[in-house]
């Protein structure tokens with residue numbers, strides 16, 4: 593029954609809605625929101641794939657599946673895109689069962705069989721190796737990830753995969769960049785596409801443009817059988833968690849900030865940074881020819897009319913002063 597029909601049944605369009613009508617209205621709104629979210633997710637993944645030429649004709653993409661929301665969404669969206677993509681490619685989902693205590697090994701094979709995804713489960717007890725080599729209380733993630741990476745590269749070779757897809761999203765990329773800035777003194781993020789350290793594989797991150805909050809909502813909507821990520825007993829890096837919380841807070845206060853930060857990673861002006869390897873600061877000389885794009889030396893290079901100059905004067909006011 594449609595909403596107007598429900599309202600008629602309840603005594604006309606102006607009459608208060610009863611519980612059933614309210615539930616129907618809520619369900620309709622939810623379906624509308626989920627349809628919008630689905631379109632956004634598929635569009636953003638499609639854009640990232642195109643922008644970075646992530647998938648080519650004949651590719652076999654190995655999708656790394658951990659049992660978390662991000663990798664489920666990655667596989668789900670790639671399966672949908674595969675149906676309508678202009679290029680032909682294959683997918684194979686791979687899960688590495690690291691033999692962590694309590695890992696529910698049946699969940700992923702059952703899910704993958706249900707959705708009709710070709711898959712491979714690799715059983716390797718990296719948990720025992722890590723436990724043996726890392727003292728109690730110390731962080732295990734570095735060795736664990738190194739072992740996992742090596743195994744996944746080997747499996748990709750064995751399966752004949754041409755690309756390895758990982759489920760990192762926009763917020764992972766931004767947080768990594770901030771971590772590297774704050775603690776590593778480097779402007780270095782997490783690439784959307786890279787060649788693996790062993791030089792043999794191409795790694796892609798098709799969720800690079802996707803917000804984590806969208807993935808959270810999508811995971812609930814799609815009812816993914818999530819496997820908790822705390823089975824190894826390791827805690828999330830505290831600094832990483834703090835930066836992530838700060839990012840969410842900013843996004844609430846200034847919607848669009850995270851997207852801007854991601855966009856900034858793709859629009860770098862080496863002449864306005866400080867890396868002498870990227871720009872020949874030591875050898876630049878006046879050319880004697882005016883630059884048609886203006887005097888960049890005193891330019892804040894921002895898009896905000898209200899942005900302030902060094903002295904604190906709003907930029908728009910400075911322009912007015914200069915003009916008058």
Ligand code: SF4
Pocket residue numbers: 732733734736737821824825826
């Ligand atoms: S959280 Fe656990 S499973 Fe993940 S990398 Fe760290 S030690 Fe390994």
